[in-house]
Amino acid sequence: MPQSARSAFQLTGLSKNFGTLEALKDLHLDIKQGERIALIGPSGSGKSTLLRVLGVQLRHDIGSLKAGDLEILDLSQNELQNLRTRTAFIPQDLALVSALKVSQNVLLGKIGTRSTFKTLRQILWPNTNELESVHQILARVGIGEKLFHSARALSGGQLQRVAIARTLYQGAETILADEPVSSIDPTRAHALLSLLRELNEQEGMTLLCSLHNLEYARQYFPRLIGMREGQVVFDGSPESFSQVDFENLYTLENRE
Ligand code: ADP
Ligand code: MG
8 A cells, every 4th residue: 555645643842751760862754644764772762661652651841742633732531542543552562461362462552442341241241243354364474273272372573463453453543563573583573574564555554663683774665764772873874874874773882
């Protein structure tokens, strides 16, 4: 699906501090709907913080963040909740419940759009239609047969797929995935990145992933955003990412 001219996110002079630490410094970015972007950069450069800010998990301190036409800092609690439903953040630890079945973890995707009572009822006694749609989504991400398995019994790569299925069930338009392949082996990492690319290309989902493996980033993403010490130091295609850009991003300063 072609990328839209409409912005998914616009950041203007955005900063985020933790106490005296400037985790994000004066960011200016325009991210279009339907884009597929890898966030790269050394550990501690602000990748997770940026994903959390975009996913409305963390509030920024200075500057503007627009999601579509909405200025985040102006939104009410209800509007923020709506936005979280459309913009799914998948944390590095996935936030799945290992004691529950795969189907129940996916059903939890609608927890933000239903009352707690209704969510609980759905999880304990899901109706056939609901289960059928969960099954279809699990099949879409390649693990249809795991519907009634306990989440505890799944591998890291399969759990990533459950987390992706949960975002699809939730009805998200954007996936923000924090290091989705950091703890899975290379074969499964390629399969998972291919799936994410497919969801972006075929279903038009906007996709941002932080990755510490630069080769994966170059292979699967047409746009790389390189961060260092809370700032954007590269923004462009993998083809335009040079050795100098690599050194700017990863070379340690003040080596003893
Ligand atoms: P990355 O994901 O690129 O490794 P992070 O976004 O996790 O980087 O962290 C950026 C900086 O912000 C780091 O210096 C980190 O220690 C700090 N940081 C992140 N989260 C918090 C927090 N909740 N409280 C205090 N400092 C934090
Ligand atoms: Mg991180």
